[in-house]
Amino acid sequence: MNSENSNKEVKEINKTGLKNKFYNLKSEYFIQKIMFNIQKNIFLGIIKYNKYLQNRLNLKINDYKECCENYSSIEIEIIPAKNKFGEFLRINKENAKYYHIYFNNNTEEIKRTHLNKDNNVSKIWIKIDYQITSFQDLFNYCVCIESINFKKFYRNNITNMSYMFHGCSSLKELNLSNFNTNNVTNMSFMFGGCSSLNELNLSNFNTYNVTDMNFMFHMCLSLEELNLSNFNTNKVISMNCMFFGCSSLKEVNLSSFNIKNTKFKSCMFIGCPEELINKINFN
DSSP states (O other): OOHHHHHHHHHHHHHHHHHHHHHHHHHHHHHHHHHHHHHHHHHHHHHHHHHHHHHHHTTTSHHHHHHHHHHHOEEEEEEEOTTOOEESOOOOGGGGGGEEEEESSSSSEEOOOEEOTTOOOSOEEEEEOTTOOBOTTTTTTOTTEEEEEEEEEOOOOOOBOTTSSTTOTTOOEEEOTTOOOTTOOBOTTSSTTOTTOOOOOOTTOOOTTOOBOTTTTTTOTTOOEEEOTTOOOTTOOBOTTTTTTOTTOOEEEOTTOOOTTOOBOTTTTTTSOHHHHHHOOOO
16 A cells, blocks of 8 residues: 555544544533533522522511411410409510510510509410520419410420419419420429319320429319329429318329339328328329
């Protein structure tokens, strides 16, 4: 083969190689362009969806707030006793901003915790933010309350309920069916002095972490029956005067009570009917 032919063949091969290389580059370019468009569309779709979500959630915050309140807020409905006035809620000044109070309807917030003669209040709503971890003294000696209904209570962060309803002498109805006591350690004096309360359903109470039940039901003068069969008392150290002065109490179910770890249990049933005391049998 002469050199002229061989040069011709080399040129042909190079030409074909360049052509193939060109087509390969072209196809890669188109593939990259397609991929870029796909990614672009996905990215634009995400932005569009995020805008949709923003509109859907309405970050002027209404929907979001309502959604989160189901999990972070506690909502209480109170009916005041007729012709009784005074304090209906006890709040430390430092915690006042976490309590939201409404009279008669739940649209206009009221910045006070007392009822006066001039008030025409048939219902009170209270919403409590998640920052609150203690309910100690919440309704202590609030004698103007006739009914309390816990409508929402999804939180686990309340640890202290001592004196919570203590001295609510006008209280006749107490709905605790939505109550959450999972991490409560102190229930001392919780219902003490609720002298008008003739019924108390505590079937959903979780007392696994409770260590103090001192005077828990003392002077509940109208209570005739009390079922505490769901109570876990394994960690309770003190039960002093737990049922002191419950003069109408005829039946109390303590079948689940374990007092092996209880160090203080004096005067538990002082002032209770003798027939009840004779029936008491701890495991």
